[in-house]
Amino acid sequence: MEYALAILISAVAMTLIVGGRYLLTSGFFAWLTDRVRPGQYDSLKPQIGREIRWSLLSAAIYGVPAGIVAWGWQNAGWTRIYTDLNIYPLWYLPLSLFLYLFFHDTWFYWTHRLFHRPQCFKVAHAVHHDSRPPTAWAAMSFHPVEAMSGAIVIPALVVAIPIHVGILGLVFLVMTIMGVSNHMGWEMFPRWLVQGRLGQWLITATHHEKHHESYRGNYGLYFRFWDKVCGTDIGLADLGGSFGASARSKRVRE
Ligand SMILES: [Zn+2]
Numbered sequence: 454m455e456y457a458l459a460i461l462i463s464a465v466a467m468t469l470i471v472g473g474r475y476l477l478t479s480g481f482f483a484w485l486t487d488r489v490r491p492g493q494y495d496s497l498k499p500q501i502g503r504e505i506r507w508s509l510l511s512a513a514i515y516g517v518p519a520g521i522v523a524w525g526w527q528n529a530g531w532t533r534i535y536t537d538l539n540i541y542p543l544w545y546l547p548l549s550l551f552l553y554l555f556f557h558d559t560w561f562y563w564t565h566r567l568f569h570r571p572q573c574f575k576v577a578h579a580v581h582h583d584s585r586p587p588t589a590w591a592a593m594s595f596h597p598v599e600a601m602s603g604a605i606v607i608p609a610l611v612v613a614i615p616i617h618v619g620i621l622g623l624v625f626l627v628m629t630i631m632g633v634s635n636h637m638g639w640e641m642f643p644r645w646l647v648q649g650r651l652g653q654w655l656i657t658a659t660h661h662e663k664h665h666e667s668y669r670g671n672y673g674l675y676f677r678f679w680d681k682v683c684g685t686d687i688g689l690a691d692l693g694g695s696f697g698a699s700a701r702s703k704r705v706r707e
């Protein structure tokens with residue numbers, strides 16, 4: 454009983470943290486969008502309301518497993534999260550960051566492809582694609598089934614793969630910033646990066662926007678690796694260079 458209450462408190466606290474993190478990050482990037490591309494979201498207000506409601510529901514679905522695992526980390530040694538930098542060599546820090554992002558990306562790519570099968574799409578993924586075009590508030594706008602598939606990834610990884618608590622924080626930072634910025638409708642990274650050699654392998658807003666335009670292809674989360682290997686990479690959308698006027702903002706204003 455005592456354990457159940459502690460786990461419940463941890464799950465509620467984590468839900469509030471995930472929801473608060475969403476509101477702060479999406480709110481910040483929506484504010485930035487208003488400065489960089491004034492008027493881009495003006496015609497999308499009813500859609501933004503829906504995006505926020507679905508996202509807050511997702512926050513609870515993400516928060517519960519995260520809260521349970523956080524309790525298990527602190528009280529029962531369930532996870533392989535470590536705090537002493539001397540346990541593993543220092544080169545393992547960047548490797549563990551890469552492993553977490555790669556496995557998260559792999560899970561996302563294959564489940565995302567599954568969600569695009571017609572029956573699955575209707576049930577679980579249409580909610581996310583109801584954002585036409587998506588905004589910074591759409592980062593966690595998922596149907597509960599899709600949110601559940603996303604919510605188990607990091608809890609599963611922390612049980613399986615050792616990670617320093619600081620690197621885990623970095624994973625969350627990358628996850629949060631890319632999740633929001635990939636939907637906000639303009640490219641914040643410089644053209645030389647997006648269209649250069651590194652951009653061939655990294656997913657930013659220009660790549661994910663193309664997924665929302667076409668529905669088919671560009672299923673990845675952080676890397677273009679699986680899209681390239683499986684022949685589903687359909688290239689980049691036309692969002693203009695960073696901070697420049699874009700095809701989309703002109704479209705939205707029309
Ligand atoms: Zn999306």
Ligand SMILES: [Zn+2]
Pocket residue numbers: 565569578581582664
């Ligand atoms: Zn999709």
